[in-house]
Amino acid sequence: MISGITLAEIAALIGDVARANMLSALMDGRALTASELAWHSGVSPQTASGHLAKLSEANLVAVTRQGRHRYYRLASPEVAQAIETLMAVASFGPKRHRPAGPKDEALRNARTCYDHLAGRLGIAIADSLTANGYIVLSESAGALTDEGHRFVCSLGIDLTPERGNSRAVCRTCLDWSERRPHLAGRLGAALCTRMFDLGWVERIKDSRALAVTATGRQGLREAFGIEEPS
Amino acid sequence: MISGITLAEIAALIGDVARANMLSALMDGRALTASELAWHSGVSPQTASGHLAKLSEANLVAVTRQGRHRYYRLASPEVAQAIETLMAVASFGPKRHRPAGPKDEALRNARTCYDHLAGRLGIAIADSLTANGYIVLSESAGALTDEGHRFVCSLGIDLTPERGNSRAVCRTCLDWSERRPHLAGRLGAALCTRMFDLGWVERIKDSRALAVTATGRQGLREAFGIEEPS
DNA sequence: GGAACGCTTCGGCGACGGCCGAAGTGTTTC
DNA sequence: GAAACACTTCGGCCGTCGCCGAAGCGTTCC
Numbered sequence: 001m002i003s004g005i006t007l008a009e010i011a012a013l014i015g016d017v018a019r020a021n022m023l024s025a026l027m028d029g030r031a032l033t034a035s036e037l038a039w040h041s042g043v044s045p046q047t048a049s050g051h052l053a054k055l056s057e058a059n060l061v062a063v064t065r066q067g068r069h070r071y072y073r074l075a076s077p078e079v080a081q082a083i084e085t086l087m088a089v090a091s092f093g094p095k096r097h098r099p100a101g102p103k104d105e106a107l108r109n110a111r112t113c114y115d116h117l118a119g120r121l122g123i124a125i126a127d128s129l130t131a132n133g134y135i136v137l138s139e140s141a142g143a144l145t146d147e148g149h150r151f152v153c154s155l156g157i158d159l160t161p162e163r164g165n166s167r168a169v170c171r172t173c174l175d176w177s178e179r180r181p182h183l184a185g186r187l188g189a190a191l192c193t194r195m196f197d198l199g200w201v202e203r204i205k206d207s208r209a210l211a212v213t214a215t216g217r218q219g220l221r222e223a224f225g226i227e228e229p230s
Numbered sequence: 231m232i233s234g235i236t237l238a239e240i241a242a243l244i245g246d247v248a249r250a251n252m253l254s255a256l257m258d259g260r261a262l263t264a265s266e267l268a269w270h271s272g273v274s275p276q277t278a279s280g281h282l283a284k285l286s287e288a289n290l291v292a293v294t295r296q297g298r299h300r301y302y303r304l305a306s307p308e309v310a311q312a313i314e315t316l317m318a319v320a321s322f323g324p325k326r327h328r329p330a331g332p333k334d335e336a337l338r339n340a341r342t343c344y345d346h347l348a349g350r351l352g353i354a355i356a357d358s359l360t361a362n363g364y365i366v367l368s369e370s371a372g373a374l375t376d377e378g379h380r381f382v383c384s385l386g387i388d389l390t391p392e393r394g395n396s397r398a399v400c401r402t403c404l405d406w407s408e409r410r411p412h413l414a415g416r417l418g419a420a421l422c423t424r425m426f427d428l429g430w431v432e433r434i435k436d437s438r439a440l441a442v443t444a445t446g447r448q449g450l451r452e453a454f455g456i457e458e459p460s
Numbered sequence: 461g462g463a464a465c466g467c468t469t470c471g472g473c474g475a476c477g478g479c480c481g482a483a484g485t486g487t488t489t490c
Numbered sequence: 491g492a493a494a495c496a497c498t499t500c501g502g503c504c505g506t507c508g509c510c511g512a513a514g515c516g517t518t519c520c
Contacts, residue, residue, distance in 0.1 A: 006320040006321075007244070007250045007253075007254065007313065007316055007317050007320050008244070008245055008246060008247045008249075008250035008251075009245075009320070010245075010316050010319055010320045011241045011242070011243075011244035011245035011250060011316055012241075012242070012245030012246070013241075013245070014237070014238070014241035014245070015238055015239075015240075015241035015242030015243070015244070015245035016238060016242070017238045019238075020237045020238035020241060021238075023237075024237065059322065060319070076322070078315075078318055078319050078322060079319055081315055082312070082315040082316050082318070082319045083237070085308070085311055085312040085315045086237055086240055086241055086312050086316075087237050088308055088312070089240055089290070089308050089309055089312045090236040090237050090239070090240045091236075092289065092306065092308060136373065143366065143373075
């Protein structure tokens, strides 16, 4: 009860279509401007401004001023996790099936989830790492083995924590499309960043979906033994 | 966006004070009647009935008819996890400090979280198991060691999964009061059940809070090395 | 069988909150 | 310095949804 009040407040903030669309758009971990978020949520700039004020007052999003733009991003990984968990519940719900369009298909194939990889590609990488004994996952957690540490080093990933960053190396996150846990935490984020740096994946315009490049296909095959993910 | 719509629907359902109070009341894993839930949420029976219809249509709660009563319970552990995650986000929020009353204090000390233990007691047990090498936890996951398996057997706990139950043995759940992960999953649930069976803990009336009994204090000391948890 | 009980459905009231047009503030560009 | 731009604030409109009284259905108790 005591916490029920603020539980309702937080949920009510996410429970508006426009705000939910904004938060979904921010789930890829990027920071977006107020106008971009207005476009994503399908409302006018004034309305978006009001929504964003509420979201940032409640510490769901954080804002950075830069010139005449204001960049909004999710305030913390906890917020991202809460939204992802809600999406998982939503996808369990009554089977109100929307036929899966091509864009939806792209999302299921590969996408970013806050700061790490999700979709079939995310699952495939987590599976490969597990099969090779590089990580050990239980349903909602994980640990990096010594061989695993050497392996990610060989990919050019440095897991030394930044100052004051105590985030866990290896976490899992429930994938709403595959309904299985994929790799999150510092390791998940570092892998995702590295794959962008190597040019293995690219963002699909106006979407959290990702496209695997030609070099990416080769790299994924050599490093993880992953064939065409879809 | 595609899933954003139903994300908003789910969140909006939780985002009403009355419904949030109902769900909070169900977080201890018990099934409550419609009238009990009406009382918990502070609305009339008619209103509660309407709310419960919405919640069960969206598969957030499940209902069992029994005579002239209808027992409502959370539909799945995923729903419980979503609510707990939202509570964690809520407790991070702006510092709108309510002075902690005695009931609140009892909640922080020991309570049930869906089907497992939380609060200082839950943390203490998780810490003890970790310190003795019985379980290994990373921030959001965990594994039971072989010695751990023998230990819980010695407490009279059988972790053989029920038919068709593939729930993970060892998971973690972020504690909103302690802000640290405590023990969930099949192991967390089994420990909780066993402690009720042994008479170590008892429910405090009309609350998720728990009281540790005299035998409980002795048992906790002998089995886990836990002194007076508060 | 009738009364008490638990729960739901219906109908109408009222308020909260989302929405946009218009106008205002601060920043960049030329 | 003026114009263009990004964003916010204000004010008023309107729809949605939560609320309860009254009434209806099914179960249990005596």
